Amino acid sequence: MNNNNQSKPFFSVDWTVIVIFLILCLFGWLNIHASVYNPEKQGIFNLSTNYGKQLLYIASACLLGMFILLLDSQFLNAISPILYGIILFLLVLVLIIGKNVGGNQAWIDIGPFKLQPSEFAKFPTCLLLARYLSMDQVKIQDLKTKLIAGTIIFIPVALIMLQPDTGSALTFTSLIIVLFREGLSGYFLFLEGLLILLFILTLLYGKVILISMLVFLGALLVYINRRNRGFAATLLLTLFISVVFVFSVDFAYNHILKSHQRDRINVILGKVNDPKGEGYNVNQSKIAIGSGGLWGKGYLRGTQTKFDFVPEQSTDFIFCTVGEEWGFAGCFFVIGLYLFLLLRIINIAERQRSSFRRIYGYGVASIIFFHFFINIGMTIGIIPVIGIPLPFMSYGGSSLWSFTILLFILLKLDSSNRINTV
Template sequence: MNNQRSFFFNVDWITVLIYLALCTIGWFNIHAAVYDETHPSIIDPATQYGKQFIWIIGGVVLGGVVLLLDSRFFSALTPVFYSVTLVLLVLVLVVGRNVGGNQAWIAIGTFRLQPSEFAKYSTCLLLARYLSSVNVKVTELKSLLIALMIIFVPMIMIKMQPDDGSTLVFCSLIFVLYREGLSANVLILAGIFIALFIFGLLMKPIYIIGAILIIAGTAIAIFRRNKKIILLTSAAMVLSIAFILTVPFIYTHIIKEHQRVRIDEWLGRASNLKGAGYNVNQSKIAIGSGKLWGKGYLQGTQTRFSFVPEQSTDFIFCTVGEEWGFAGSVTVVGLYLFLILRIIYLAERQRSPFSRIYGYGVACVIFFHFFINIGLTIGAVPVIGIPLPFVSYGGSSLWSFTLLLFTLIKLDSNRMGAINS
């Protein structure tokens, strides 16, 4: 009896309630996005919203099972989870079903399993297990390379599908390495190269190179007595100039045509509201038309007349904006921010390095999905096919995020008896 009471009180029910709230919000918005008057019941299994209801029930059951397992189970079987997902990622390339140009699903009856979603979960687990091992430090080259390999192997296999959205999600795990000691200079350098790439598309190279020379020259003049800074500045200058000169080649020969079209649309280098820019334009119209309080449930005209493609999946947030308005949108965004901050809080209070590192992995994956998905619906980022956690339609997505979150909740409930990998 005492163990049962201890289990009940140790579970972080605040996080569980946020999970249930987001699942419910998703269910009702899917109902609004693909509402069919011939199937008005929100639990009709012949519809997307009826199937989502079944998957939510399944997710709750799955979360409950995770909470009943021994915490040591996750660390002990991590290599098995990772291996199974790699096998599924190979299998999907052989027998997978192609949907929208991506061969990312394995058909199991009427259910379509998407291995890439579960690969995020197993990668977070294995990364946590490895980084929490004795004598492993990301400041050492060998340890860093192994950690990167854990991330890159599933990432490369998913890229072969090709699923660019899920591939990019794995890049967010670099922040887990930063939390565990990776130099901030790596993140700064990555940010600089991303900025240089964007500037390289918007401006002539000569102007950017001139700016680089001015900045580097100023830094060298200020720190002229510090040979180390002069050397690093000079190296950064040469690398930056070399990178700027390769941007046209990268953009033309490495980035695929459909990706170039989306980037051009995002940067304003091209505008085709009937082509590549159609989805985002209709999404922004839907969100803007909701004004402060929204048009009301099932009253969104952009939603009811299917102006926005993929509105139950990638563009589900524009349904929130149109029918719930600014107030509803802020509420949903607030729930996500609260959830992410809560996850970080849970991670930081762990006594086990495995649990802490895993918690940061969960935070990174959920934040990336949240930021990119909402960003693409308002035109803040290029269009990338990526679901909104717990809200977008899809069983694989919902269940993989459920596993991610409830595993952390379980590890947190046992933090006083911290596990060691």
């Protein structure tokens, strides 16, 4: 079986996904180039520039992808606990020896490059989650399963929160989609959405207002549904969980987090003014995108991104350059590509014969979706500023490699699926 598989590792790969992957990487590179373009510093291979480095990252990501395609899919399943262990170790390590940049202890220096373990925590978590949920006798409806699955997700989240890198930590909440697909009641999907909302609202408005509103709304709903005993009980439970959650978030925020971490969260939430004035980042980002019009200003002709009005323009705010220089047409193209990729990944997941592969596929889709939604939503001002990169397009080696690994493991699993019936 292995020999058969290894002999033709590439032919059975889903080339559509690879083409989308390449288009996103290269289009991302074009926009990184545009956002830091300097007519006096020509040359795309200039390693002192972001676009020069990104070219290197893309090339190495391709090599990394090819390497993954050469791995054995069973091996990936088997190795997942070890990978998970390694990443937990790195996440602890970064808290000890990591480099603090902008209030985040998220990077480990390796020579000239900086490694961001939180980025690499995604695929081991997905793999382990898939491995666990695909085991015999494991049913998501069981409380024990829920707890174990929750723990697998929660440990890296907790470690990342300590950095604190709220954006990356929140990414893992998207894995609820995986659990949902595997049979978790829709109630939990709703509950998670509610809790995320409550988390943000608590930090924004404080517990008093929020709990009063919760109790009022909850009581009203329970009263309306008082004849439906079961539903009323669920509502009460939700209300209880919500209130407890709000209290604990408030407590954690006020008593566990240090003041600079609080500040960081406040800035992320737009609760306090950043140094350049309230909402400067989002405002500039919206201005950049909004000024693009239908067809955009043209490649290298964006003024907002090129002249540094938009912060983090090649990493988290790369979509601004797309919006400004390529206009609505470019945005439509990019969003269309992501949507196509996501739907394609779901289809790939669903055609897997093993539940391990399917679950992993959903994990990939969930995480890419979360990044895609939060990142673009943030740049156009419908989501608070949460610093997470746009998959494949944002500048940065860690993020590109981590998404490449995430995606190519799926492609590997899929190609084995098509060759072998497991």
